[in-house]
Amino acid sequence: MTSNPIDVHRGLDELRAACATVHLPEDPGYEGARHPWQLTVQQWPAAVAQPRTADEVAAVVRAAARAGLRVAPQSTGHNAGPLEGLEDAVLLRTSSLGEVTIDPERRRARVGGGVLWGDVVGKVAPAGLVALHGSSPDVGVAGFSLGGGIGWLARRFGMQCNNLLAAELVLPDGERARVDADSDPELFWALRGGGGNFGVVTALEFALYPVTSVYGGALVWDWRDASRVFARWTQWTSEAPDEVSSSCRILQLPSIEAVPPPLRGRQVAMIDGAVLADDEAAEKILAPLRELGPEIDTFGRMPAADLVRLHGDPEGPTPAAASASMLGSLPAAGVDAFVEAAGAGSGSSLTVAELRQLGGACGRPHPDAGALPMLHGEFAMYACALAAEPEALRIGERDAERLEAAMSPWACGHYLNFAERPVDAALGFGAEAYERLQQIRRRVDPDGRMLANHRVPAAA
Numbered sequence: 001m002t003s004n005p006i007d008v009h010r011g012l013d014e015l016r017a018a019c020a021t022v023h024l025p026e027d028p029g030y031e032g033a034r035h036p037w038q039l040t041v042q043q044w045p046a047a048v049a050q051p052r053t054a055d056e057v058a059a060v061v062r063a064a065a066r067a068g069l070r071v072a073p074q075s076t077g078h079n080a081g082p083l084e085g086l087e088d089a090v091l092l093r094t095s096s097l098g099e100v101t102i103d104p105e106r107r108r109a110r111v112g113g114g115v116l117w118g119d120v121v122g123k124v125a126p127a128g129l130v131a132l133h134g135s136s137p138d139v140g141v142a143g144f145s146l147g148g149g150i151g152w153l154a155r156r157f158g159m160q161c162n163n164l165l166a167a168e169l170v171l172p173d174g175e176r177a178r179v180d181a182d183s184d185p186e187l188f189w190a191l192r193g194g195g196g197n198f199g200v201v202t203a204l205e206f207a208l209y210p211v212t213s214v215y216g217g218a219l220v221w222d223w224r225d226a227s228r229v230f231a232r233w234t235q236w237t238s239e240a241p242d243e244v245s246s247s248c249r250i251l252q253l254p255s256i257e258a259v260p261p262p263l264r265g266r267q268v269a270m271i272d273g274a275v276l277a278d279d280e281a282a283e284k285i286l287a288p289l290r291e292l293g294p295e296i297d298t299f300g301r302m303p304a305a306d307l308v309r310l311h312g313d314p315e316g317p318t319p320a321a322a323s324a325s326m327l328g329s330l331p332a333a334g335v336d337a338f339v340e341a342a343g344a345g346s347g348s349s350l351t352v353a354e355l356r357q358l359g360g361a362c363g364r365p366h367p368d369a370g371a372l373p374m375l376h377g378e379f380a381m382y383a384c385a386l387a388a389e390p391e392a393l394r395i396g397e398r399d400a401e402r403l404e405a406a407m408s409p410w411a412c413g414h415y416l417n418f419a420e421r422p423v424d425a426a427l428g429f430g431a432e433a434y435e436r437l438q439q440i441r442r443r444v445d446p447d448g449r450m451l452a453n454h455r456v457p458a459a460a
């Protein structure tokens with residue numbers, strides 16, 4: 001977008017008038033407001049705005065347009081890595097849009113555009129319900145839900161994006177809209193997987209499920225056992241029922257208090273996940289994994305509300321170098337390549353080298369599907385090195401890229417929520433769906449006012 005300095009000036013004045021919390025680069029609050037959750041990413045937006053209401057969001061979007069600036073909505077900044085330069089954009093922080101209400105009878109939740117999953121879990125659990133959150137309580141519901149959303153119940157109930165029931169948006173022209181399958185089926189289709197390309201989400205409504213407990217936990221081995229653990233797990237995933245969702249990881253855990261003592265400072269192979277079945281059935285499902293004699297086995301009946309912390313993800317802003325890709329089925333050579341790049345003796349600095357089990361309801365077109373009806377891979381790979389110092393970060397980046405390259409023979413596109421570096425967004429969708437998303441972008445955002453992490457451009 002082009003902008004002339006007088007318009008920018010007027011627009012920024014208007015922005016200050018429109019929204020109580022606005023930080024321009026010269027303001028003392030700017031430095032504290034510009035950083036995302038992913039601390040290795042430097043964001044230098046033209047302004048940071050933190051509206052408290054949907055009307056304020058609309059006023060910010062209109063003021064930004066008059067100043068010739070784009071708008072980049074951000075809930076937390078977990079996926080700030082792929083965002084293009086923000087010099088000509090207002091970073092619109094949604095964290096003050098914090099409403100959470102539930103309707104236990106209709107099993108649905110309504111949350112504001114800045115709500116974190118941890119805030120939802122505590123509200124829905126007393127009603128005997130769960131939401132389809134992911135592995136981390138401080139991930140934002142909006143970014144997660146717009147880009148897909150795979151969690152510990154995903155193979156049973158599908159991705160969160162296809163469990164959305166309605167969205168309230170400020171459209172790129174500054175108008176407010178409530179969008180659902182009746183009011184605007186095309187835009188609603190795009191929102192279920194197409195990311196933040198179509199407006200600022202001020203509220204989302206989605207389905208909840210009646211689950212009070214699961215059979216969940218983790219199995220842990222020394223990382224020198226990674227080859228046999230990954231070989232058995234990948235084979236087991238090909239036959240596992242939809243009732244189980246799991247991950248298998250190589251972890252090099254720092255010696256810090258946040259890591260529980262049996263794992264602190266250790267290098268391990270870990271399978272964790274949840275089974276939606278009674279104890280007897282769950283034990284039968286897990287038996288082939290337990291046969292490998294894990295040194296730690298915490299699987300057992302647990303409250304569904306505890307799933308949000310099962311994975312032990314870091315909470316609070318974190319610096320990390322990461323890579324990701326989606327993988328098809330993994331033969332023995334694929335398992336070997338993974339362990340050689342990230343396991344014992346590899347020299348890898350990766351804190352986490354992870355495969356998430358896909359398939360089940362994530363591997364079949366969802367009946368209420370939007371732009372992302374299913375994921376075509378068998379596994380979502382994600383790797384990261386937690387690193388604050390530039391040299392450690394550089395090494396982490398090298399190792400993350402090395403793992404991605406080693407697994408490239410089995411790569412089949414991207415699950416965009418896991419992609420923390422810029423990738424061609426087309427790789428996240430089927431060809432037809434991508435084309436349709438571009439057409440919808442042209443309808444709702446012909447001037448390219450929205451700046452999303454994974455950009456779907458308007459059709460020419």
Ligand SMILES: Cc1cc2nc3c(=O)[nH]c(=O)nc-3n(C[C@H](O)[C@H](O)[C@H](O)COP(=O)(O)OP(=O)(O)OC[C@H]3O[C@@H](n4cnc5c(N)ncnc54)[C@H](O)[C@@H]3O)c2cc1C
Pocket residue numbers: 073074075076077078079080083094113114133134135136138139140141142143144146147148149150151195196197199200201202313314417418451452453454
């Ligand atoms: C520690 C960690 C754990 C994770 N665990 C999982 C997991 O278990 N399963 C999974 O599927 N993914 C997981 N992810 C990936 C996660 O889903 C993505 O990072 C997602 O984008 C996070 O959403 P956010 O809103 O917190 O992030 P943000 O970086 O704030 O948002 C990402 C993008 O979403 C869009 N967006 C966000 N808010 C809005 C809004 N209000 N309106 C319009 N657009 C918006 C924007 O385009 C923005 O650039 C994890 C990531 C991390 C770092």
